[in-house]
Amino acid sequence: MAIDFDIPAEAKAIRETVRAWVQDECIPAEKRLVAGEDYKTVLGELRTKARARGLWCPFIPKEYGGMGLGPLANALVQMELGESYLGALSMNTQGPDDATMLTLLEHGTPFQKEKYLKPLLNGEKRICYSMTEKAAGADATGMQTRAVKDGNENYILNGEKWFSSAASVADIAVVMAKTDPDAPRHRQFSTFIVELPNPGYRIVRDIGTMAAEGPLSHVLGGGHSEVEIKDLVVPAENLLGGEGNGFAMGQHRLAYGRLRHGMHNVAMAQRALDLATAHVTSRSTFGKPLDERQGVQWMLADCASELYMARLMLMHIAYKAERGMDLRQENSIAKVFLAHMVHKVVDTAIQLHGALGYSTDTPLARWYTHIRSQRLVDGPDEVHRWTVGRNVIKAFKEHGTTASAAGGDLL
Structure with a gap:
């Protein structure tokens, strides 16, 4: 067997x-x-x-x-x-469109799917997701943007958003706001579809980051926008998924986004390892081929090991997803591991390239500044590690062993 x-x-x-x-x-x-x-x-x-x-x-x-x-x-x-x-x-x-398409597909009304989802699927429009706020950071339940119903026809939104990725190139925004401050913490929020441009949704600026930036980077990714929401009128028919369901929909959406980041990290790390190996197999130092040096071989071996573990993680998560199994623990473990994995592999590839890797003549330097965000986006490392750790303790209290929270229930 x-x-x-x-x-x-x-x-x-x-x-x-x-x-x-x-x-x-x-x-x-x-x-x-x-x-x-x-x-x-x-x-x-x-x-x-x-x-x-x-x-x-x-x-x-x-x-x-x-x-x-x-x-x-x-x-x-x-x-x-x-x-x-x-x-x-x-x-x-591409993100963030992909996960938001899934949200519209699962929770949108027939009207919303026809008007907003269809042009997204056709590639005619782009969409952004406005949840994060300065005041709340990693705690989405701390957001302060409010949505107040104005009769039966509209909601009026006021507040601010921070790091709304791709907002500056988006034609549609999905905005989360507090609709019932007296409800249980995770039922206070709702999600709204907003057509852009809109005077009530004002992009204050694209926030500069440590990532290497240029004309193409903003067009490709749309940057990360700071947004002022002031007296933004949203028709009631643009409420997505019903009142009080915004947080749950957001977590479902982010779950896919975390995995997509991880999948792309594997691909980027693979290309980085290929670039590094191509470089060392074509170079000689001090009269000896670079690829024959044991230290170089060890560096390549460490990268290959990281990629192997990363692929196994994603394949196991995909296996569980295919069968509708709970994968939240594995998702958080993989999210943290994959963010560190890609950083390690790209960093090693830069080292093996020497000064060439530090230059912008290869894509490695640009990748290096970009991937630091992976330890922050869709929940910082510390939040996921906190969640994983709590589940380890929970498993031990329930079963007398931590195995089920540490891969012991692989299949």
């Missing part, structure tokens, strides 16, 4: 198709952008090719125009797309 790690043939085929797509189309398109070609033209051509080949919205059901992939096949696809910053965009599976 054996555990079956075989990936279904159709999932393997999709992975190979997407792998070729990224290597043959997306990475060459990156070079066109660096050479100065127009972003919209290049992305438009990529998307036209992708749709013609059936490579569009991997996780979206076929009846909505997507590929209809389950968690395992989607994980395999995402672990390829992250090798290029145009990968996810080319197939309309």
